[in-house]
Amino acid sequence: MELVTEVIPRLVVADGAGAVAFYQRALGAAEGKRYTDDEGRIIHTELTIGSSRLHLKDEDSGDRAPTSLGGTPVIMHLGVTDADAAAASLVEAGATTVFPVADHGYGMKDGRFADPFGHLWIVSEPLVEA
Numbered sequence: 001m002e003l004v005t006e007v008i009p010r011l012v013v014a015d016g017a018g019a020v021a022f023y024q025r026a027l028g029a030a031e032g033k034r035y036t037d038d039e040g041r042i043i044h045t046e047l048t049i050g051s052s053r054l055h056l057k058d059e060d061s062g063d064r065a066p067t068s069l070g071g072t073p074v075i076m077h078l079g080v081t082d083a084d085a086a087a088a089s090l091v092e093a094g095a096t097t098v099f100p101v102a103d104h105g106y107g108m109k110d111g112r113f114a115d116p117f118g119h120l121w122i123v124s125e126p127l128v129e130a
Helices: 016-027 083-093
Strands: 010-013 030-036 042-049 052-058 075-079 096-103 108-114 120-126
Touching: 010 016, 016 030, 016 042, 016 052, 016 083, 083 096, 083 108, 083 120
Parallel strands: 010 052, 075 120
Antiparallel strands: 030 042, 042 052, 096 108, 108 120
């Protein structure tokens, strides 16, 4: 019997609507159902990026965003077909470069970026051996 059928990250941010717009611009995210509270804060929304899903919500007293906590120990890893193009898209949308895209001896071309909401992302492309 399979116990776990999938893992879906849930990001907590200080500006849910802004984060959705950023992920749409930077990563081509498609938004599914969005649920808000009486003040318009996102309590749950579903994003699809490539073939993966991501849930997102605005921070509240029970769930804090990385910007309120001083950072995050979690890094989201994106498998991409073009690390340079993915990096450019992230930066153009407002992310900052933590480590620039480079070829690495472990067979990957990747770089690390911080989005404006305190979350970290790696874009990673397999290197093809000549």
